[in-house]
Amino acid sequence: EVQLVESGGGLVQPGRSLRLSCAASGFSFDDYAMHWVRQAPGKGLEWVSGISWNSETIAYADSVKGRFTLSRDNAKNSLYLQMNSLRAEDTALYYCAKGVFGLVIAVLDYWGQGTLVTVSS
Amino acid sequence: EIVLMQSPATLSLSPGERATLSCRASQSVSSNYVAWYQQKPGQAPRLLIYGASSRATGIPARFSGSGSGTDFTLTISRLEPEDFAVYYCQQYHSSLPTFGQGTKVEIK
Numbered sequence: 001e002v003q004l005v006e007s008g009g010g011l012v013q014p015g016r017s018l019r020l021s022c023a024a025s026g027f028s029f030d031d032y033a034m035h036w037v038r039q040a041p042g043k044g045l046e047w048v049s050g051i052s053w054n055s056e057t058i059a060y061a062d063s064v065k066g067r068f069t070l071s072r073d074n075a076k077n078s079l080y081l082q083m084n085s086l087r088a089e090d091t092a093l094y095y096c097a098k099g100v101f102g103l104v105i106a107v108l109d110y111w112g113q114g115t116l117v118t119v120s121s
Numbered sequence: 122e123i124v125l126m127q128s129p130a131t132l133s134l135s136p137g138e139r140a141t142l143s144c145r146a147s148q149s150v151s152s153n154y155v156a157w158y159q160q161k162p163g164q165a166p167r168l169l170i171y172g173a174s175s176r177a178t179g180i181p182a183r184f185s186g187s188g189s190g191t192d193f194t195l196t197i198s199r200l201e202p203e204d205f206a207v208y209y210c211q212q213y214h215s216s217l218p219t220f221g222q223g224t225k226v227e228i229k
Contacts, residue, residue, distance in 0.1 A: 037166075044209065044220055044221070044222050044223050045158075045160075045166065045209055045211075045220040045223075046220065047211075047217070047218040047219065047220070050218075059216055059217075061217060062122075062217065095165055095166075100171065105154075105213055106211070106213040106218035107156050107168065107171045107213055108156075108158075108166075108168060109168045109177060109178070111165035111166055111167075112165065113165055114165060
């Protein structure tokens with residue numbers, strides 16, 4: 001059974017940093033691209049970032065480019081999102097999602113339950 | 122950035138009825154790189170359709186997708202009680218994937 005478990009969310013002040021993690025199990029992690037998608041409270045979905053199976057391709061939404069860094073550790077079946085210079089508009093539930101392909105093509109067939117990030121003073 | 126507009130915002134129907142959800146793109150989505158997701162309250166999204174018309178694994182046949190270019194449709198042939206939810210279309214053609222704002226299918 002595919003499982004994606006996010007962690008690392010919490011309350012953080014504007015301008016500070018947070019690192020999200022996603023622990024994957026139940027599939028060959030190093031065969032697939034992985035993504036983060038966020039959802040602000042009561043709002044729709046926004047794709048944040050994606051990384052190819054071998055980390056050669058990493059893509060970011062314009063809204064986070066230069067502030068967020070996506071990485072993965074295939075030996076640990078884990079995905080990480082380093083979020084710096086956080087803003088109030090980054091407040092959202094952050095989902096880790098598995099791509100259907102190894103390349104960064106955002107068809108997302110499994111999702112975690114999300115970790116909540118709240119940016120507020 | 123490709124903007125996706127979904128209509129209607131809310132669809133009020135009864136179980137057993139047919140649901141037709143629309144998704145229009147601001148520019149052509151080549152290779153029909155459009156997906157549809159279902160999201161229920163308090164749950165993560167679930168992939169229904171990709172490639173505009175291919176059902177994801179385990180998705181019932183009452184869900185179907187169609188369309189090309191800039192106009193795409195998700196059809197639920199006969200609504201079951203568990204189908205009342207919010208539906209999002211998504212394009213993954215460009216290097217910046219984007220989602221529509223969602224259509225809520227509610228019980229009439």
